[in-house]
Structures are given as C-alpha cells and as structure tokens.
Amino acid sequence: MVGTTHPGNIGAAARAMHNMSVSSLVLVEPKCPIGEIAYARASGASAILDNRRTTASLQEAVRECSLVIASSARIRSLPWPEVTPQQTAEKIRELDAQTRVALVFGREHSGLTNAELQLCHYMVNIPANPEFSSLNVAAAIQVLCYEIFKMNANPVEDRQAIARECAATSHEIEGYFRHLEQVLTTTQFLDTENPGLLMQRLRRLYQRLEMTRSEVNILRGILSSVEKYRSRSE
Amino acid sequence: MVGTTHPGNIGAAARAMHNMSVSSLVLVEPKCPIGEIAYARASGASAILDNRRTTASLQEAVRECSLVIASSARIRSLPWPEVTPQQTAEKIRELDAQTRVALVFGREHSGLTNAELQLCHYMVNIPANPEFSSLNVAAAIQVLCYEIFKMNANPVEDRQAIARECAATSHEIEGYFRHLEQVLTTTQFLDTENPGLLMQRLRRLYQRLEMTRSEVNILRGILSSVEKYRSRSE
Numbered sequence A, B: 001m002v003g004t005t006h007p008g009n010i011g012a013a014a015r016a017m018h019n020m021s022v023s024s025l026v027l028v029e030p031k032c033p034i035g036e037i038a039y040a041r042a043s044g045a046s047a048i049l050d051n052r053r054t055t056a057s058l059q060e061a062v063r064e065c066s067l068v069i070a071s072s073a074r075i076r077s078l079p080w081p082e083v084t085p086q087q088t089a090e091k092i093r094e095l096d097a098q099t100r101v102a103l104v105f106g107r108e109h110s111g112l113t114n115a116e117l118q119l120c121h122y123m124v125n126i127p128a129n130p131e132f133s134s135l136n137v138a139a140a141i142q143v144l145c146y147e148i149f150k151m152n153a154n155p156v157e158d159r160q161a162i163a164r165e166c167a168a169t170s171h172e173i174e175g176y177f178r179h180l181e182q183v184l185t186t187t188q189f190l191d192t193e194n195p196g197l198l199m200q201r202l203r204r205l206y207q208r209l210e211m212t213r214s215e216v217n218i219l220r221g222i223l224s225s226v227e228k229y230r231s232r233s234e
Helices: A007-019 A036-050 A085-094 A137-152 A156-163 A170-186 A198-207 A213-233 B007-019 B036-050 B085-094 B137-153 B170-186 B198-207 B213-233
Strands: A026-028 A053-055 A067-071 A101-105 A122-124 B026-028 B053-055 B067-071 B101-105 B122-124
Touching (some): A067 A085, A085 A122, A085 A137, A101 A137, A170 A198, A170 A213, B007 B137, B085 B122, B101 B137, B170 B213
Parallel strands (some): A026 A053, A067 A101, A067 A122, B067 B122
C-alpha cells in the first residue's frame, strides 16, 4: 500500500488479506499512524498489522519480487499492459512457490505516480461501473485477494459432493410418480379421462430437483398420510 | 443488510454497490443511524444511501423477490443449498430483467437467524481462509457485486431468460408453504406438538426448485384437492 492516508483502510486491508490467506503487508511511506483505528478494522487479523513492513519507497518494497502488478484507477497518457483480476490470479498460479509477487495499491486520492508505475509489470483493472469506477483501496485488495484465493482453493463443489446425501435412483423416483398419480386420482385433482399435461408438468418440476433418497421418502410419506386420512374419514 | 450495527459498513456497502452498478439497498432493522459516518464511507455513492429502503423484517424486504440468496458464515446443523459467488452470478444472469433478486447479508456478529435463513433459497459461501473465514460485511458485498458485474460485463448470447416463464415471488412461495403446513397438519403428517425439522426440510427441497408462478399454482391446486377431498368424505 503506497502513501495510504486513512488507517481504517490499512486495517480493512489486513482483514481482507487474512480472509484470503495473504500475509505479507508492506506500507510504502504511510501517511497515518497504525493504531487503534487500524487494529479495530483489522478485527481478527491483527497479526498482519503486527508483522507489516514499512519502506521509504516502492522500489525498496518490491526489490525481491519477480512479478509486480499495480492496481490503480488513474488514467494515463502512456498505456500500460493491462490484466483482469482473474488474469492476475492465473499469472500468480503459474509461478512456483518461491517466486515473490507484489500487488501495488496507490494513494486513496492520487493513485501511483508515473515513476512508481514504471516499476510495475502490469496494471490490473477491476471491472466496474464506468461512471463510478474507483473502488475503496481495501475493497480493491479484497477483490484481488479473493480472485487469487479462489484460483488456488479447493473448489466448493467438491465439498458439496462429499456432503451430498445419497441420490434417489430412477426406480425410486418412478415409484414416487406412480404413487403421486394414484393419490391425485383419488383426490380428483387428476381426471384420468382427461389428464392433460398435468403429470408431465409435475415430472418436469420434481425431476429438476435431483432428489435424495430421504427426500423421496418424505414426499411418499406425505402421499401416504393423504391416503390414511381418507380411510380415517370413511 | 439485516440488523447492521456499524454505519461505516452501510456506507462502504453503498460504495461497493455503486462501483458495481447495483443500486437498491434495503436495510432491515438497522441498529445504527445513517449519518455522517455512513455518508463519508459511501464517498461518491451517496445516492444509494439517499434512496435506501428500510423495513421491519426480512420477510417484508424480500416479498417481491423471486430469488433470495443469503451470505452468512454461520455453520448450521441442517445444511442449506450452497452456491459459490460465481454460481450466484450465473443464476442471476439466467433471469429476465423484471425478476427481482435479493442478496441478504446478516448482522456483523451474529449473522442471520434460522427464521431469516428459511426465507432464503440458497446460501452463498465466499471461498476464504478456513482459519479466518468471516469477511467484513461490506467486503462480502464487494466480492458478490463484483462477481455479478463481471458476469454481466461478459454477456452470453444464449440467455435462457427468453424461454423462461414468470418466476414465483417470495410472497407466493411463502403462501405455498403456509398452505402446505396447514394440509400436512390436517392429514396428521405434521405433528404440531413435535414438528421436528419437517417443514425446514420441505422448504429446502421446494426452494431449490426456483418455481415458476404456474408451478406454485399447480402445487396449491393439489393441496386444495386434498382439502376438498376431506369435505366430500365427511
């Protein structure tokens, strides 16, 4: 973070980083004290603030880094190679674990100077409302760290698959449809002389559920309760 | 935003929303004044705060919405259908422009109550550091709105929206659940003294259907036929 003026932004950045498993915060010429306000916003990420490094220049901050990417909303006469947040994450994933990468975030009001931008290999542009495109600096850090974490994380789909209950078989689902048809005939909702598309529509509805076995059992339980209800009433 | 306690978070959320071209902010039972602090953090997005709506309950807030997605970090015994931020953006892209969607963000410290979660069709889980997974609420709004903006910035030709029928609103779906509960009580499938998790499981099942209005009407027709069947038998 270069020349940051608001301690709340530094604290919020620390929290966003820790949320996304990024740990190394470097402050280049910070313009504010890192005290109570920063720590309050950092919430559980105070270790990131404790372990921060402070440098007098961006050059010093990025000296060990092989890939330096600037996030800066200012428009410049000299166009810089641009990447999206996703491309940034892809570039980082391609590197080995020893290679150091810097993401550079400019001043809240004036971004990076041209001299600072010269130290950066790419400029990352967060897609945004063209009429209000400047994100808060901690929000920009959140978005970029999120893209990087997402690229490296185990997909959520895998966890869902593990947690997923046993899926109902086609045989069990067909059993449900037969039962449903029978009960709807009994309650006269289905007119067997003139069935129309009713069962077809209900199939379309329940089939897209991809029901689990226990869900089919609940639905059949409901149908049985309607049938028993009849025998009680008779 | 439900029960938000810090005005800075509401202001930061407004800025994040406006950055990503999202405009409709609803505060459910806010626990703080929306004044100087909120407006300072909103920066150029004060119009979002000016035009905010305030409601006394989440139910009232989402009444006209057909797709309700909760962002909540709390872990629950009964798993709710989970989606990633990207899948959230995909679901929203598939809807037509008239269909209203709610993204629901819980309280800073305690998230959403189970009753509030019941109103939501999906839970979105932002991939994060398992040891520090709770994002600041405005940061979570930033990430989700970013994914939605990014998805819409890359429009896809084959939108399903054209073919899609009119989606049922939250209000219509809640009407169905009330009717279902009533009929299940009548048929004694539901024991009101000892309801267990039955209604919760049925909600989870039907909510992931993303029903159309005409499907809700069919299902309510079935319930009515069970009720009439009773009166005929008596």
